[in-house]
Amino acid sequence: VAVGVGTIKKEQNLKSAKAMTLSVSWLPWLPWQRYKYSCVTEFENSLNAGMTARSSPTQDMVHQENHEKNTEKEDMKGSPVQLSPEPPLAVNGSSSSTALSANVMPCQATSVLTHELVLQNEYTAKLLYLLGEFLCLRCRKVRGLTPWVSVSWLRTVDMLLVTYKSQSKPFLCPGSVVFLYMLCRDSVSADVARRRKLCTELLICFYISCSYIGNEISYWARYFMSGISRQAFSKRTLEITMRMSHKMLQINTSPQFFAQVLADLKNRTYS
Template identity: 65%
Template sequence: MELMYFYISTMTISQLIKVTLSKRKEYLNVCIMARKKTTKKSMKRSALQLSPAPLAVKKQKIQVSSPASALTHEMVLDNVCTAELLYLLGEFLCRRCRNVGRLTPWVSTSWLRTVDMLLVVSRRQRKPFLCPGSVVFLYMLCRDCVSAEVSSKKELCAELLICFYISCSYIGTKLGYRARSFMLGSDGQEFWKRTLDITKRMSHKMLQINISPQFFAQVLADLKNRTDS
């Protein structure tokens, strides 16, 4: 009986040992699997921290930064007055044409406004052409084409009105403007010769100021800052 009890006890103990070992093995397997999952998660987190910003964030940044770079002519002309720009243009002509006596900024302004209103009265155009954008365009032409050697108001007025005619023909609302309204005297041959010369020489800049808000903004800044070169 004692031997039988000892055999049974021994079998029980061995079974318990086997069960304990198997449980311990399962427990170790569970721990190993859990550790692997934790390691994978930590690797993913570190990869996310080191990786660039998600695509959604990139799109959001692009959407925020794109309006600042999308400059337009309307944005450049925000809070700009036509009278102020005409006065600055008149100041430029006074600085450029020092040989012309008794020249003030208002003189050139009156020449331009007179012709502009005559075009409206004669129904050559529905509304005045002079506005901030057209004055900037006109300043660009005058800066490159009006010579410092001009010695009289008549000569200066002729040069200014030629540039005014080219501005109207290029960016005006009408397909064609009557050249007679911009001429002084009856010398049409000299008028057309000078007009073609300026058009050929300035065609690149006229196209550039029309399609590039950045170039347009630079010309406006030069006018405001009295930068004549």
């Protein structure tokens, strides 16, 4: 009898468990569950739509700003550099509106002259070759001198400074070559007859250029001393610096003077 009662209880428990599983499995299909599910999905859809609606104006603004920046860059590239803009046309007080429309031209936006604008489309190799050509024409007494000889002297010292950690990157660039040409034009004499003497004068000007407009605080002078003692090197460096200090400051602050020196180098108007 006890065994029969136990089996009956087990069967009742199994039936109640099956009923519970059936009721749980049917829960998602009840009306209130369907209502709750529809509300959640509708809220998620509205939230996603709101996020996209908020993000689209920002993206449009970013795209518009990038487009304006690109157009400004294209305008800067295409705009001509004017060293001396033309003065405005004088208009008499008795002239009529028709005369104004006929004589007065529309104003054109002119960009402010800077060192970067002067050096547009300029390359270091080309300017170095022009500097070597200038030295060949100035020092005609030196035998077997070619423009590439002076270029090799400058590039060798420049790479030595980078190799031995005296500077983080090469110094030679279009702006530094123009500065170096200004020093050589006023310092290298036409009476130089030996190649060693010309190399010494060129490297002294190169040392002054590095010390004045270089990225480092100081440069080791031993890489620039070629066939000259330390006392003679210091004396010649001080002499050139004191004589050229005014022009060194002027070429650094005046884009007009910088453009004039660059034009002299490119047009081979060596004075």
